Amino acid sequence: MGKRSLAALAATLITAASLAGCAGDDAGGGSGGGDGKLVLGFSQVGAESGWRTANTKSIQDSAAASGVDLKFVDAQGKQENQIKAIRSFITQRVDVIAFSPVVESGWDTVLKEAKDADIPVILTDRAIDSPDTSLYKTFIGSDFVLEGKKAGEWLVKEYEGRNDPVNIVELQGTPGAAPANDRKAGFADVIKADPKFKVVASQTGQFTRTDGKQVMETFLKSQPKIDVLYAHNDDMGLGAIEAIEAAGKKPGTDIKIITVDAVKDGMTALSQGKINYIVECSPLLGPQLMDLAKKVNDGEQVEQRVLTEETTFTPEQAKQVLPERKY
Numbered sequence: 001m002g003k004r005s006l007a008a009l010a011a012t013l014i015t016a017a018s019l020a021g022c023a024g025d026d027a028g029g030g031s032g033g034g035d036g037k038l039v040l041g042f043s044q045v046g047a048e049s050g051w052r053t054a055n056t057k058s059i060q061d062s063a064a065a066s067g068v069d070l071k072f073v074d075a076q077g078k079q080e081n082q083i084k085a086i087r088s089f090i091t092q093r094v095d096v097i098a099f100s101p102v103v104e105s106g107w108d109t110v111l112k113e114a115k116d117a118d119i120p121v122i123l124t125d126r127a128i129d130s131p132d133t134s135l136y137k138t139f140i141g142s143d144f145v146l147e148g149k150k151a152g153e154w155l156v157k158e159y160e161g162r163n164d165p166v167n168i169v170e171l172q173g174t175p176g177a178a179p180a181n182d183r184k185a186g187f188a189d190v191i192k193a194d195p196k197f198k199v200v201a202s203q204t205g206q207f208t209r210t211d212g213k214q215v216m217e218t219f220l221k222s223q224p225k226i227d228v229l230y231a232h233n234d235d236m237g238l239g240a241i242e243a244i245e246a247a248g249k250k251p252g253t254d255i256k257i258i259t260v261d262a263v264k265d266g267m268t269a270l271s272q273g274k275i276n277y278i279v280e281c282s283p284l285l286g287p288q289l290m291d292l293a294k295k296v297n298d299g300e301q302v303e304q305r306v307l308t309e310e311t312t313f314t315p316e317q318a319k320q321v322l323p324e325r326k327y
């Protein structure tokens with residue numbers, strides 16, 4: 001237990017004792033670091049993509065390596081499950097709560113409850129849209145708007161000096177999720193400068209391979225000419241590749257493909273020329289999260305925003321880094 005928890009202990013002893021009696025549902029029982037370990041309650045979005053699987057592994061491995069007692073709960077893509085998990089963490093009086101919000105809106109009430117219980121909250125991966133930044137100590141993750149812009153910038157360069165219309169179809173992430181909103185906005189912001197770029201269809205593929213494939217099938221049937229696919233993550237792009245091949249077209253050649261993430265399967269398709277460009281989004285947030293959790297638990301000041309460092313990949317670059325790619 002850290003300094004912050006010790007300071008709060010006297011004030012919350014009676015409440016904690018009574019709440020401990022009703023603790024122990026889906027997040028596992030007990031807490032408060034009886035064995036001296038920091039207890040971190042973490043609510044994960046789900047297991048929708050290769051990125052998410054790598055992110056979960058990074059968090060679990062880092063917790064084990066740094067001696068953090070991790071209470072991990074999978075929300076299976078539902079905000080109500082995340083709210084339930086956060087309430088359960090409060091009841092158990094974990095030292096720190098972290099979560100990757102399924103969607104941007106609707107967190108104020110439960111985060112006020114955490115604040116009233118004096119449990120610091122860390123946002124990981126995805127932001128929330130609350131104007132009250134006192135509801136969380138820090139937010140660690142990518143700049144999704146920038147990722148969308150990088151995708152758009154590649155496209156602008158690729159079609160430089162050409163005047164024919166470029167028909168784009170877009171596979172969006174989960175509706176209401178920060179990466180879906182921001183990747184769409186960043187991309188649109190860059191391509192709007194040139195009227196030859198037209199987004200002729202844009203629909204959610206839920207960040208999954210299955211939905212990416214299904215939606216691409218409908219795009220291929222409804223759109224007479226598709227030049228480019230912009231998918232908000234690798235998994236949807238990989239599903240779409242299956243649909244494109246099944247329709248007798250060559251992904252990466254007949255239809256140029258841009259995706260976001262750079263997980264191993266995406267990088268493999270990139271190295272084979274089936275994807276043309278990937279904007280990296282790193283899932284390896286575990287080590288920084290453990291560090292930040294320890295700091296906020298000890299009452300140390302931390303940066304309100306911790307940005308993840310990321311790059312972009314062409315097919316040639318993918319070939320070079322693939323042998324060492326860990327996820």
Ligand code: AHR
Pocket residue numbers: 048049050051052125126179207232233234235260261281
């Ligand atoms: O929030 C990060 C996004 O969520 C990843 O880009 C996507 O693959 C995941 O599902």
